[in-house]
Amino acid sequence: xxxxxxxxxxxxxxxxxxxxxxxxxxxxxxxxxxxxxxxxxxxxxxxxxxxxxxxxxxxxxxxxxxxxxxxxxxxxxxxxxxxxxxxxxxxxxxxxxxxxxxxxxxxxxxxxxxxxxxxxxxxxxxxxxxxxxxxxxxxxxxxxxxxxxxxxxxxxxxxxxxxxxxxxxxxxxxxxxxxxxxxxxxxxxxxxxxxxxxxxxxxxxxxxxxxxxxxxxxxxxxxxxxxxxxxxxxxxxxxxxxxxxxxxxxxxxxxxxxxxxxxxxxxxxxxxxxxxxxxxxxxxxxxxxxxxxxxxxxxxxxxxxxxxxxxxxxxxxxxxxxxxxxxxxxxxxx
Amino acid sequence: xxxxxxxxxxxxxxxxxxxxxxxxxxxxxxxxxxxxxxxxxxxxxxxxxxxxxxxxxxxxxxxxxxxxxxxxxxxxxxxxxxxxxxxxxxxxxxxxxxxxxxxxxxxxxxxxxxxxxxxxxxxxxxxxxxxxxxxxxxxxxxxxxxxxxxxxxxxxxxxxxxxxxxxxxxxxxxxxxxxxxxxxxxxxxxxxxxxxxxxxxxxxxxxxxxxxxxxxxxxxxxxxxxxxxxxxxxxxxxxxxxxxxxxxxxxxxxxxxxxxxxxxxxxxxxxxxxxxxxxxxxxxxxxxxxxxxxxxxxxxxxxxxxxxxxxxxxxxxxxxxxxxxxxxxxxxxx
Numbered sequence: 179x180x181x182x183x184x185x186x187x188x189x190x191x192x193x194x195x196x197x198x199x200x201x202x203x204x205x206x207x208x209x210x211x212x213x214x215x216x217x218x219x220x221x222x223x224x225x226x227x228x229x230x231x232x233x234x235x236x237x238x239x240x241x242x243x244x245x246x247x248x249x250x251x252x253x254x255x256x257x258x259x260x261x262x263x264x265x266x267x268x269x270x271x272x273x274x275x276x277x278x279x280x281x282x283x284x285x286x287x288x289x290x291x292x293x294x295x296x297x298x299x300x301x302x303x304x305x306x307x308x309x310x311x312x313x314x315x316x317x318x319x320x321x322x323x324x325x326x327x328x329x330x331x332x333x334x335x336x337x338x339x340x341x342x343x344x345x346x347x348x349x350x351x352x353x354x355x356x357x358x359x360x361x362x363x364x365x366x367x368x369x370x371x372x373x374x375x376x377x378x379x380x381x382x383x384x385x386x387x388x389x390x391x392x393x394x395x396x397x398x399x400x401x402x403x404x405x406x407x408x409x410x411x412x413x414x415x416x417x418x419x420x421x422x423x424x425x426x427x428x429x430x431x432x433x434x435x436x437x438x439x440x441x442x443x444x445x446x447x448x449x450x451x452x453x454x455x456x457x458x459x460x461x462x463x464x465x466x467x468x469x470x471x472x473x474x475x476x477x478x479x480x481x482x483x484x485x486x487x488x489x490x491x492x493x494x495x496x497x498x499x500x501x502x503x504x505x506x507x508x509x510x511x512x
Numbered sequence: 513x514x515x516x517x518x519x520x521x522x523x524x525x526x527x528x529x530x531x532x533x534x535x536x537x538x539x540x541x542x543x544x545x546x547x548x549x550x551x552x553x554x555x556x557x558x559x560x561x562x563x564x565x566x567x568x569x570x571x572x573x574x575x576x577x578x579x580x581x582x583x584x585x586x587x588x589x590x591x592x593x594x595x596x597x598x599x600x601x602x603x604x605x606x607x608x609x610x611x612x613x614x615x616x617x618x619x620x621x622x623x624x625x626x627x628x629x630x631x632x633x634x635x636x637x638x639x640x641x642x643x644x645x646x647x648x649x650x651x652x653x654x655x656x657x658x659x660x661x662x663x664x665x666x667x668x669x670x671x672x673x674x675x676x677x678x679x680x681x682x683x684x685x686x687x688x689x690x691x692x693x694x695x696x697x698x699x700x701x702x703x704x705x706x707x708x709x710x711x712x713x714x715x716x717x718x719x720x721x722x723x724x725x726x727x728x729x730x731x732x733x734x735x736x737x738x739x740x741x742x743x744x745x746x747x748x749x750x751x752x753x754x755x756x757x758x759x760x761x762x763x764x765x766x767x768x769x770x771x772x773x774x775x776x777x778x779x780x781x782x783x784x785x786x787x788x789x790x791x792x793x794x795x796x797x798x799x800x801x802x803x804x805x806x807x808x809x810x811x812x813x814x815x816x817x818x819x820x821x822x823x824x825x826x827x828x829x830x831x832x833x834x835x836x837x838x839x840x841x842x843x844x845x846x
Contacts, residue, residue, distance in 0.1 A: 261754040311755040420595040421645040434819040439774035485768035
């Protein structure tokens with residue numbers, strides 16, 4: 179199939195940019211030192227490409243992602259890097275030894291949820307400065323003891339320095355070092371082999387984790403590319419110009435149901451500037467001297483990859499004008 | 513099933529608020545004087561409730577919505593209130609007389625697309641001030657002639673004054689009158705019985721259209737409720753507290769994949785203030801004196817209904833703690 183045969187709106191992956199991103203990351207974080215985060219793409223087909231590149235241990239954010247990865251035969255080492263109180267869908271998978279599943283815990287309740295579901299392995303999730311999940315570093319040892327008393331294997335710690343992904347380069351390394359010092363302090367109390375953390379925004383400065391939890395790097399978005407410029411925008415929406423005004427604007431069929439908007443407007447490629455996005459439309463000011471007509475196809479870069487991909491059923495992998503593969507976004511929803 | 517048995521995150525509809533909204537709107541715009549906009553809820557099950565309330569003519573924004581409504585037996589009078597260049601999925605429906613389908617046109621290309629697909633009825637879409645679709649009012653007559661020359665029945669005009677939905681009450685009526693004057697000017701040139709336009713934000717001030725294109729009113733969101741306070745928030749996300757910090761915040765499992773963010777943060781009900789939303793988390797500051805614990809269920813109001821609903825597979829209709837119905841969001845995607 180050709181790109182121009184696709185119905186729009188459609189989500190596209192430039193296979194060359196994707197492959198380049200995978201190679202760039204694997205050079206610094208080879209094999210299982212990278213734990214790609216499935217939440218960024220929610221596709222077992224894409225995950226399989228990363229496994230083929232040597233990254234056979236994965237991060238997940240939802241029970242559905244874990245179960246789906248296990249069902250796809252990608253369950254060698256799955257970390258549910260998130261707190262969850264109902265892990266019961268994972269019980270049969272662990273019992274049948276169909277995957278190795280480790281879950282994050284940061285409270286007595288989440289330890290209890292893991293034990294109740296028959297989960298065998300946990301990481302203690304530590305607050306390293308982002309006001310989200312994670313226990314106080316000073317409480318990590320107690321939680322590890324509690325987990326062990328409930329029969330759980332404590333593999334180590336995790337902590338996500340998500341508040342530092344957008345720091346300017348000059349101060350980022352220093353702030354990440356301070357953040358990771360909290361994680362290492364907790365690790366000293368907890369024990370285990372694993373110190374898990376980091377992300378696409380700190381891939382080049384985090385020297386303290388034993389495994390990096392990066393997911394956005396392989397598809398990227400306009401927001402992240404400013405903070406990790408070694409990676410290329412591989413993800414595009416393809417839209418059709420459905421209306422053209424003599425007053426200077428044109429309208430694409432790529433609306434709010436195509437794009438996450440939490441990082442702002444998407445970016446129209448080579449045709450003009452996005453003015454605003456509504457439910458099923460994107461209005462852009464046509465760049466001077468640009469010939470934009472009804473029926474033209476236009477590419478648009480999303481500002482935030484994860485919640486953009488999760489709005490689509492599939493990713494069309496393209497090489498020039500050729501659609502070379504279709505990856506179902508099969509791990510969406512909960 | 514009980515609400516407390518639902519896995520979270522889940523999207524809920526308060527049946528009493530929904531029913532009240534339907535009654536309020538039907539009092540001012542009864543029967544087919546209201547053309548409910550399917551894009552706001554993308555569910556044939558919900559649409560059927562509106563049809564039962566007398567609103568048997570619908571607006572759609574995508575070809576998929578039109579085809580799905582026709583397949584569900586709700587095709588008495590479907591308006592594709594949007595420009596589209598590939599209407600071919602609708603051809604067999606029109607040929608078999610399984611629905612009456614009218615499409616919006618605003619250019620020679622969209623007239624041609626309608627004729628090519630065997631569509632019989634069109635409305636001329638007119639620019640009434642929102643920089644989006646719609647022809648120049650002065651061009652509407654020419655487009656109508658072109659459509660008639662291609663064998664199309666021109667039923668009238670449509671124009672959406674979306675730029676005025678959020679105007680303060682005092683000036684809104686006056687601005688809508690001026691905007692609708694453009695539509696009526698075009699209508700004089702075009703002819704036909706239909707003058708279609710308006711929305712939830714102008715439901716009480718638009719006295720010029722023969723049918724109102726409102727969709728958000730039945731579920732509502734925090735943004736619209738400020739501009740149409742006669743309607744109630746019927747739509748909630750239900751989340752679970754998965755983490756609790758002694759530093760004053762708690763974390764819900766309702767993240768960016770639950771909520772549209774283009775109108776800002778969602779609103780946590782009775783537990784605290786939303787600080788930020790990330791992929792699978794919502795961090796909120798716990799209100800003083802409020803006892804929030806891991807495992808608690810919390811309701812959250814979305815800021816924008818349409819692109820929130822489109823992220824979910826289903827709506828759970830609730831009456832107190834009882835889940836009384838499940839409406840599939842079956843018209844999502846393209």
